[in-house]
Amino acid sequence: xxxxxxxxMGPRLRRLRRDLGLTQADMAADLEISPSYVALLERNQRxxxxxxxxxxxxxxxxxxxxxxxxxxxxxxxxxxxxxxxxMFADIDLPTLATGDVAVNYPGITEALLRLYTSYREEHLAxxxxxxxxxxxxxxxxxxxxxxxxxRRFLAARRNSFPVLDDAAERLATxxxxxxxxxxxxxxxxxxxxxxxxxxxxxxxMRRFDRHRDAVLLDDALDGASAQFQLALQIAYLEMRKSFDxxxxxxxxxSESGRRLARRALANYGAAAILMPxxxxxxxxxxxxxxxxxxxxxxxxxxxxxxxxxxxxxxPGQERVPFFFLRVDPAGNVSKxxxxxxxxxxxxxxxxPLWSVHRVFETPRExxxxxxxxxxxxxxxxxxxxVTAGGGGWGAPRVERAVALCCAAEHAHKLIYTQDTLPVxxxxxxxxxxxxxxxxxxxxxxxxxxREMLPDDYRRTRAPFGFADx
Numbered sequence: 416x417x418x419x420x421x422x423x424m425g426p427r428l429r430r431l432r433r434d435l436g437l438t439q440a441d442m443a444a445d446l447e448i449s450p451s452y453v454a455l456l457e458r459n460q461r462x463x464x465x466x467x468x469x470x471x472x473x474x475x476x477x478x479x480x481x482x483x484x485x486x487x488x489x490x491x492x493x494x495x496x497x498x499x500x501x502m503f504a505d506i507d508l509p510t511l512a513t514g515d516v517a518v519n520y521p522g523i524t525e526a527l528l529r530l531y532t533s534y535r536e537e538h539l540a541x542x543x544x545x546x547x548x549x550x551x552x553x554x555x556x557x558x559x560x561x562x563x564x565x566r567r568f569l570a571a572r573r574n575s576f577p578v579l580d581d582a583a584e585r586l587a588t589x590x591x592x593x594x595x596x597x598x599x600x601x602x603x604x605x606x607x608x609x610x611x612x613x614x615x616x617x618x619x620m621r622r623f624d625r626h627r628d629a630v631l632l633d634d635a636l637d638g639a640s641a642q643f644q645l646a647l648q649i650a651y652l653e654m655r656k657s658f659d660x661x662x663x664x665x666x667x668x669s670e671s672g673r674r675l676a677r678r679a680l681a682n683y684g685a686a687a688i689l690m691p692x693x694x695x696x697x698x699x700x701x702x703x704x705x706x707x708x709x710x711x712x713x714x715x716x717x718x719x720x721x722x723x724x725x726x727x728x729x730p731g732q733e734r735v736p737f738f739f740l741r742v743d744p745a746g747n748v749s750k751x752x753x754x755x756x757x758x759x760x761x762x763x764x765x766x767p768l769w770s771v772h773r774v775f776e777t778p779r780e781x782x783x784x785x786x787x788x789x790x791x792x793x794x795x796x797x798x799x800x801v802t803a804g805g806g807g808w809g810a811p812r813v814e815r816a817v818a819l820c821c822a823a824e825h826a827h828k829l830i831y832t833q834d835t836l837p838v839x840x841x842x843x844x845x846x847x848x849x850x851x852x853x854x855x856x857x858x859x860x861x862x863x864x865r866e867m868l869p870d871d872y873r874r875t876r877a878p879f880g881f882a883d884x
Contacts, residue, residue: 425459426521428471432457435475445474459519489577490524491517492730497531529664532571564672568665569679570753573736575728576683578657583687586653590688596645600630604652608645610634613810620644623651635806639716643685650684657684686723689715696727696734703830704735706797706819707781718801721819725752735825740818741801744775749815757794757820766843766850767857771798771818778814783831786820787840789852793823797831853877 432442432453439457443450446467455461471477491514498508517524590599600606607629616622621644622631630648632641658680667673690713702708710720718741727734738757741750746765766772770784778800786794798818805812826832844850847860854877861867861879868880 423459423519424463425457426519428453428463429457430521431471431475446470489730490521493517493528493577494524496730497528500531532664533666561669561671561675564667564669565675565679566751568662568667568672568676573728574683574725574752576661576680576726577729578661579654579680579684580687580692580726580729582654582657583650583684584691584693586649587688587691590649596642596649596688600645600649604628606630608632610641613807621648623648633806635810637716637806639710639714639719642689642714643716643719646685646688647681649688650681654681654684682722683726686715686719686726689713690720690723692727692729692732695723696729696732699724699727699734700828703833704828705830706799716801717799718817721817722752724819735821735828738820740771740820741815742771742818743813743815746772757822765846767859768841768843768855769798769818770796770841771816774798774800774816775814781831783835785823785826785838785840786843789842789844789850793840794820795823795826795829795832796820797829853880 432439435442437445439453440450443453446453452461456463456467494517495510495513498513586599589603590596593599593602597608600608605628607627609629610632611634613633613635616631616633619631620633620636620640624631630645632644636644658677661680662673662677665673665676667676690709695709695713698709698712702712704724706717706720706724709715710717713720715723721737721739724735725737725739728736739750739752740748742748746767748765769786770782774780774782781797781799784796784798786796788794796818798816800814800816803813803815804810821829842852842855844852844855847858848863850858851862852858854875856877858878870880873880
């Protein structure tokens with residue numbers, strides 16, 4: 416009969432002791448052991464026995480799971496994900512060694528993860544500045560772009576925030592036990608939910624009325640939007656500390672950029688409450704990423720569900736990585752969410768050959784398309800129109816299109832590719848200024864770095880002729 420592997424939790428025990436404000440002698444007295452034994456436990460020179468775990472939980476009134484933790488599984492998964500970066504490709508990094516570092520040195524692991532995230536943000540910022548210069552635009556250093564700052568913050572973290580997912584899953588369980596979000600707000604915060612006419616709300620969809628202990632909602636909101644606004648209010652009430660901690664590690668040059676990033680985190684938290692990570696991740700596989708079916712199952716809108724699909728990159732529980740784009744009929748990009756590091760995640764999306772710009776012709780119909788970039792990378796996308804506003808006669812409505820895109824290697828997991836014959840991918844570009852397809856008739860601008868040809872004797876079908884070299 417095999418014996419259980421000894422459990423060494425020195426760093427975790429040390430951190431717990433410090434969080435409790437205790438010395439080794441204090442903890443030894445509480446647990447009725449010697450200070451030298453506490454020191455041995457913290458240096459991983461003695462395993463933590465089941466009896467000692469029980470003693471810790473009972474003495475300090477801690478949840479057993481909180482004391483035992485996950486054995487460093489989450490930290491190990493996060494560290495392994497970071498070490499997959501191509502910059503580490505030439506370094507021998509055994510999986511077991513990575514696990515040992517994460518489990519035995521959680522502080523150093525967290526420091527490395529923070530450094531890598533900071534590096535990613537700076538890398539994206541440099542790429543943005545380089546793209547601006549390449550396009551002939553001189554960046555104004557003292558004028559911050561809050562939207563770009565917020566997008567960099569999300570992109571550097573692959574639009575994945577496990578700490579918010581965990582908190583949201585707990586809140587969702589509590590709300591279900593209470594009978595829903597409305598009942599939970601009453602039970603936990605003594606807040607009533609009231610639906611009021613649009614003219615009374617004076618342009619607000621949601622308002623937190625502290626004086627009357629109420630959350631006010633515009634009665635023109637549909638069911639999915641109303642639930643999202645309630646979840647959003649809960650996120651602001653319950654996740655403030657998590658937002659502050661995450662933003663503390665971000666790099667912002669403007670308060671507006673920080674506020675936009677905070678808004679994005681709150682939206683993330685709200686979506687995670689309505690679509691908790693574990694059940695949602697199971698559902699996406701069972702339904703093969705059918706966005707409409709998932710929206711019906713979780714009572715959310717098509718856009719909310721598509722948005723949530725870009726966030727399923729929790730270390731150790733990753734699903735298909737998606738890029739999300741939202742555009743209006745004029746082609747303006749109002750939202751980008753990147754869960755995979757796609758090449759057109761920051762500057763792309765305006766190629767007219769991409770079906771996301773044509774779905775306005777077939778409202779609310781899901782349109783699929785295979786795509787190929789000039790460097791031969793292939794992707795699969797789905798696109799559909801979504802409507803915001805409305806709710807009554809004469810109420811203003813805004814029609815937009817949303818698209819989800821994944822790498823071709825993942826497309827077989829999606830229901831949208833079943834029983835379909837292979838088709839030639841549409842040759843799209845990141846954006847005209849960065850696309851070097853010479854024969855593209857849809858081009859709106861010549862590519863950067865290519866010399867234009869005169870058309871005195873020859874005019875090409877493409878809008879711009881340029882030299883091959």
